[in-house]
Every structure is written in structure tokens, then in C-alpha cells.
Amino acid sequence: MAAGRIVPHRTVLRNDVPNAFGTYHDLVRASGSTTYRLGDTFESAVTAYSFPRCTLFDRQLVGVEHRRDPAQIRRDGFEHFHLQVLRSGRMAGGPLGEERTLAPGDALLFDATLPQRTLVADADYVTVTLPRACLDAVLPDARGLHGRILPRNSGPLGAAVLSLARQASGLGVDPGADSALMIADLLASFVGSTRLTGQGRIDEAEIDRSRRLRAELFIDANLGRQDLDVEAVARGIGLSRSALYRAFQRSGGIERAIIRRRVARFRSALLTPYEGRPMKVMAYDFGFASLSHCSRVFKDFYGVAPNRLRGELRGAAGTNAQALRVDRMDAWYRDLNVSPPVSA
Template structure:
């Protein structure tokens, strides 16, 4: 199938502290790791399925956290889908702390801060490119959401079957596996009544939103009225089409912030930050700075510094760490 990498603190005769350090370094590109107790142990089996990374993790007394500075330094722009197979774990975001029971599924936006605590659990984690979530228009609103047990049972069974039967699959199968996994994830997310109440949509609204998104991405400084004229819809119908994704104004702001975040992380872009903010559609520097900090917990200037510092870090800490780092880098 895809490339497979394993890591376990149970191998070798290292002291407990050395084992923790090895795992800490393994996850350094992604999160800050800390122990919750002296009985710390982990075992990780990772697979690459096309653009999706799949991890089967057995975790005991361990916490993973992504602070605003960590988010900035990594520059990741994808989602993780975390499904509890055995035991419970806890996810903490700006929306509070939620327990993820066996069979339940948690959604984590890697552009926002979070913390997970696993006293003793086995978790299937999928790292998924953002576009598979942005297609719904609700990506940022899904951060920290927990789907109840049973909603992702088909996705769970499919991923587990792939991992357990990898010897029967070849590299050419990975794109197919990826497509099926994305479809099953979409099925799990299709009924979001436990996350939010959504109004039924018409096909006309979906088409309108799709056209408007393309126009907004090409003209980030637009107003809602300008978008309505560009797609040939009335102001009221445009607003109705964007109600399921938080409103047209919220969507425009989210796209501006996403673009600004990307350009701030480019090492070859030496423009002033104020110029970047303006080019991303914000009316002035202070307004863009304030919204960016509210969204990501860090100023554009600090984000840029942290991101550039992070690029200079040498991640070559052994075979598993190098492969993991390369895989995660592909999701930026």
C-alpha cells in the first residue's frame, strides 16, 4: 500500500525519560508533547494514503498541544480527524473541553490552537487537506466539534480494514483509498444536527455559493454587494446562500485571513506586512492586524517571525522523524 512507519516507546532498553524525549522529538514538527503521568507510553503506526496521512496511535498518559505560536511556526493548513477506538480522550479548544468517547469523532483545525489529553486510549487520526473541508464552506466552524458514536462507523471500518490488509494493496491503490476515505468522511459529516442546526439548501444556493467563492478568491477586497452583482444574484439571495456557512461577510473575512496567513509564511516574499495586509483585501493595517490576532492568537508580525524561525529548524532526528516531518510538510 502506501509507505508505512512505526514508532513505539516499548522497543529498546532506553530509560523512561529517553523514551519520552524520542516521542517528543518525533512530534516536534506538529505539537508540543507533555506527560500526564509516570506510566507514559505510546505506539504509533502511520500510513500515507495519497494526500491523507493515517495514524493508529495507542496513547497512555500523554498530552498534545498547539499554542498560537506553535500554529504559526508550523504553518500547517489542514484538518485532523480523530476517532476514538478504545478509551476516551479530551479535546480542548476555544469552545471549551469535550470528551471523545469510544466510537466518537473529533475534528481539529490545525490553524487554530488546541490541546488533547489521552489518559489511556487508542485513536485513529487522519490528517486531511483543508480543501476537503472548505468544500463545505464551514471549515473553521468545525474546529473542536465532536460527532457522537456511530456517525463515523463506516469510515472507521474502512480505514481499519486498509491498515490491517496493507499487504494486499499496492502503491497504485492509494489514490482510490483516499477517494473512498474522503467520501466516507463526507458521509459522516453530512448530518450535522449535533453540531449546528442548518436550513435545507437549494441547488441554486449551492451553485451561487460556488461561483461567489471563486470570485471572492480572485478579488479579496470586494464587498457583498459587489459579489452579488458579479454572480448575478440579488443581495438577499446571496445572503441566503451563505447563511449555512456563517454569512457572506464572515466568509470574505475568512478568505482574506487565509490568504494573509499563506503570504506571511513565504520566505521569498519580502514585502512589508502592511502591504501584504492591504493586498489581501483589508482596508487598513490596524484592521487586518486585529482580525488576524483574533483568528490565530498572534499578530501578523509575530506569525511571520515564528514561521521563518520554524523553517530553519533541522528536523532530521532519525528515519521515522524525517519521514513524518516530510509527510506533515506536504500538508502545509
């Protein structure tokens, strides 16, 4: 089949948009989850790519809870899996009442037949939704991974999903089956090489997560500082540099965390239709040394230059073909849950 461009479907919502949260709630409800606000601030920028056998969502969210409870499970009968990978920010997820904090690069697998919750304070993350038959073909006991955090340093799963998100807009018209099976194979490899326990974490890891959260809050509040580095963060939260390095060791390092948050906040601003600042001004506001520096980092993370992304967004303004709508979401999830078996 000839290659073609997959059309992205986008929505950008925030507090000052009329009925913004209600619109987002209805979109997420089509996927089988109920949405609740966390705090006073709500922002949502979602880009979706629908393939024949998987759907990918690239999300930047602030102040949102997604919950799937037993009543919803009985009502819609969905059986798909979805995999979440955190790119940057603060989010937690797991079975109801057992949510755990993710580090950047961590993955989290959910089975739609089981209760679950995701809590997003302020995060940039990717979700890939897969038909059950696809995982059953290579990982019959995938249900046992429901709500488990699959750490970044235990294999290439998270990196592969983030890479898929970067390349999604340039993929051919039917990459879905290959992408879904790739993810299923990586999950199977993870199970083969990693022993997961019910707890999954040790006390020292809990301490590191607490320290990492303190650091991330400080970083988010000080992104515009040109002198924001390891020393500034350690001093700002009253922690030694060695303890700070240890807390971020498995998520790529503190320097990488600062860059991740800068580029994520820049992208969130870029995706906001009401944002009037020139890109050069935004680059400085988020702590980049120059617009060219920002552009290089942005392309490294997202696979497209920021000026190209902004041009595409403006070109798509007002076109129904690229609007993320409830009827589209509903059709995608219905299709995923009636997919035929997949051969490994």
C-alpha cells in the same frame, strides 16, 4: 498503476527506553504539536502509513497530551485537517479548554489553523491527516467542525476510518487520494444529516460518560479475570446492569468494550520489543479463553493475525526503512501542506 505494499513506519517507546519521551516529543513536534506527559507512566506504539495525499497513524498511547497553540500555528503555517477515531480506551480532545471525552467509535476533527488539545490517559486510536484542499473540495465549511465530536451512531465515518487502518498495510501504492476523498465525502454526509450544536451533549449523556469511565477503569484493572462480564463490572462499580447497558449503548455495548480493551492491550504488548512472554501466555493474561480465540478477535479488529504481526515486527527490527523518524514526519507534513487542489 500496479498495486504494491505500503511500507509501515513504526516506533515503540516506554519509560524504560532511554529518552523515550524526548524521542516521542520530537516526532510529534514535526506534526505541529507540543507533547506533555500526563502522570508517571508513558507508553507509545505508533505505526504510520504515508500515502500521497493522506497519512494514517495507528496509535496506542498512555499518559500523553498533544497541544497546538497560537504560537505554533503562526510559526509553521500548517493548514491541514486531521481526524481522530477512538478504537478503545480513554481520551478527550477539542479546542483549548473545551476538551470533551470520546466514546469508542467517536471521531474528532481538528483544523491545524486553530488551537487544539488531545488528552490521552490510555487509548488505542487512529489519526488520518488530510490536506486542506481535499476537504475544501467537498466541504467548504469544514472549519466549522473543528473540535467537534462526531458520534459513532450518527454515521459510518468512524467505522470507515478504522477499516482503513486495518487494511492499510495491504493497500496499493497510491490509494491516498481515494481514501482522503472518501473521508471528506463521509464528513460532508455527516454535516448534511446531523445538526451539531455548540454544546453537542445533554446532561444525561454526561452522566452516561461518567458511568462509562468508571466501568472502563474497572475493566482495565481486571482484564485477566475469566469471569469479567456485565454482572462483574456492574457489581464492581456499584451500578445496575440496566444503567451499565445504557451507558455503553451507543458505543457497541459493554461486552464489546471488554473485548476491545483485551485485544488492544494484547496488541500493545505484542508491539513492545522487550515483551518476552509467549503469545499463549499473553492471551490468558489478558483474559482470552485461548490463543485461537484471541487470534480470531485480533484479526477481526486489526485485519492481520497476531503471529503474522509479531513476525513482521521481528523481521523489521533494526531496519531504518521501517523506523519512524523525525525527518520522515517533517517531510510528510510539509508535503500535506503544499498539496495541489483535489477535484471531488
